[in-house]
Amino acid sequence: MDRTRGTAATPKSLWPESPWRAAGRRLVERPSASVGLVVLITLLFCVPTAPLLGNGPLERALAAGQGSLSFALLGGLLGAAAGLAWGIAATALGPRAERSLMGLAERLAGLPLALALPLAAGLAGRGPGVLAPAAALTAAPFIALVTRAELRALLRREFLAAAQAAGVPPGRILRRHLIPNAALPLAAAAWTALPRALAAESFAGLLGLGLPGSVPSWGAALAAAVRAGDPAALAAPALLLALSLWALHAVGDGLRAAAASGETPRTAGGGRP
Template structure:
């Protein structure tokens, strides 16, 4: 709900950049919490204890073991924030607080069709928004499953 209020305070005449910044700032804390938890779990894993016991320098340990193992969970966390940001932007546009005039979005199209009372015009953008959100969540779930499979060594 913070996105519509922030969009309304920024005003639609400022363009898309402030809305994108607000969406990123709203999504960042959730991604940061997930990233912190994943990094804590990773640092407790046995292979990193073995690498440290072998005396491998910190820089090499970071490049060869920590960073490659954090890419997929961070990408999955960022990807799961995308549908939330899209839904928040659509809600803001539906309320008239989102995208500036002349820029069409699903929320804008849904709001215009709802205000006009045209169910046929409402069905298209609403269906496309729902399918897009469903597909984005599906990709995020696939990334999460790939990460889980890589941790367990391909076993489930």
């Protein structure tokens, strides 16, 4: 009997694993990242339904998380977009622009940017239109620096040098080589804007300079519990905030590890260049 019959072509060879699917598999294989994902999914389900669960300290703390998590998503998306655009522009515009843009990013990254939210709230009000750009500022310089570093590292790779030496047009290099290989590490860098925005808003809320009083948040709940001297009311939002920040960082670490593990150069078509 021919043992090799039917084994020449397997589903894996017929349907090669995409870089994003491989990164997702590597992400969930990390225990801390898997637990972080479960925590985030549980919070996203429980926070909107908290008013239906009761009116105890935990339920009130869960309800307060709606404003914090929504703001973290808004500020994080703004910060990620600004940081990615910043780093890409610095890499694409030439050495002179790169020195200026990255010098600004390095100077801003050395400042206590967590104070940006309370300063913005004190100077211009506590509306989301003021606080969201301030939250974006806490993350954008760091993401810009990581973006520039990732793109520069890719530009030094042999397959890109070979494409440039072969006379491949810059637009095709960008579309078929640079973007597909940079997408995963840049997505991991962009993720870091979420915990930064959440921590910044919570810090501002604890000072009484966060989201408006009509918008519930963990920072405001912590401030109210401190003023009332109520340990039970303090424990629940503090625990949920710490758990959310841990989960976001755990998933971010998993994303970076997944991106670092998938170093085989790929083109836009999914194969090797």
